[in-house]
Amino acid sequence: MSPNERNAETRSVTLHMVSSLDGFIAKKDNDVSWMDNPGSVYEAGVSISEEEAAAFVQKIDCYVLGSRTYEHALQLGWPYGDTPVIVVTGRKLPSAKKSIEFYSGDLKTLVEEKLAPRYRNIWLVGGAMLCQRFLELGLVDEIVLTIAPVLLGEGLRLFGASSMPDRWNLKNVVAYKNGFVELSYSATVDLSLK
Numbered sequence: 795m796s797p798n799e800r801n802a803e804t805r806s807v808t809l810h811m812v813s814s815l816d817g818f819i820a821k822k823d824n825d826v827s828w829m830d831n832p833g834s835v836y837e838a839g840v841s842i843s844e845e846e847a848a849a850f851v852q853k854i855d856c857y858v859l860g861s862r863t864y865e866h867a868l869q870l871g872w873p874y875g876d877t878p879v880i881v882v883t884g885r886k887l888p889s890a891k892k893s894i895e896f897y898s899g900d901l902k903t904l905v906e907e908k909l910a911p912r913y914r915n916i917w918l919v920g921g922a923m924l925c926q927r928f929l930e931l932g933l934v935d936e937i938v939l940t941i942a943p944v945l946l947g948e949g950l951r952l953f954g955a956s957s958m959p960d961r962w963n964l965k966n967v968v969a970y971k972n973g974f975v976e977l978s979y980s981a982t983v984d985l986s987l988k
């Protein structure tokens with residue numbers, strides 16, 4: 795088995811998003827400040843230290859972003875450090891850092907031919923449009939959804955009408971002291987067999 799084939803088998807695409815209780819990832823005007831501590835306190839919850847968070851993030855091999863998330867991340871303050879970032883876009887965008895690559899084209903080809911040979915722990919971090927395309931194509935192995943204790947009423951919906959697969963296995967639940975809950979799911983079907 796070649797290294798490329800081995801990596802294709804072991805690579806994992808994790809969709810991670812922070813959602814409001816009513817399923818939105820941003821307000822209509824793109825505001826995401828509601829993600830900052832909304833003042834909820836859950837005494838029985840856990841909190842993680844900066845060191846623990848840094849150790850977790852260090853295990854991520856690359857991030858995949860839609861172009862609108864990329865542009866918003868540049869405005870808000872780049873949260874991805876020097877970890878490789880692949881921005882999906884049909885436009886010619888200026889690169890803000892050496893760690894950024896742009897990709898335009900088929901998403902299955904992106905995952906299987908461009909990412910899998912190089913990376914194992916691939917994190918798809920938004921936005922809604924790109925995550926929905928990945929879900930429709932069955933390219934997501936895990937979903938990690940962080941639910942914020944806030945109702946937005948309207949905004950940008952995380953999930954669209956058609957997602958693949960439609961059943962997911964709950965793997966882990968973590969409730970945090972600030973009232974956020976993290977739900978981790980794996981795809982029920984073995985996507986590598988498709």
Ligand SMILES: NC(=O)c1ccc[n+]([C@@H]2O[C@H](COP(=O)([O-])OP(=O)(O)OC[C@H]3O[C@@H](n4cnc5c(N)ncnc54)[C@H](OP(=O)(O)O)[C@@H]3O)[C@@H](O)[C@H]2O)c1
Binds near residue numbers: 818882883920
């Ligand atoms: N709550 C959270 O966890 C979270 C996480 C991430 C983002 N957000 C927020 O979500 C908003 C952005 O989300 P969004 O859904 O509007 O946009 P998005 O998914 O970030 O970006 C959409 C863009 O990605 C490109 N794209 C998507 N699919 C493609 C494909 N198959 N082939 C080629 N290009 C493709 C297109 O770029 P071009 O138009 O350049 O061709 C498209 O316009 C921002 O406000 C951001 O802050 C929230």
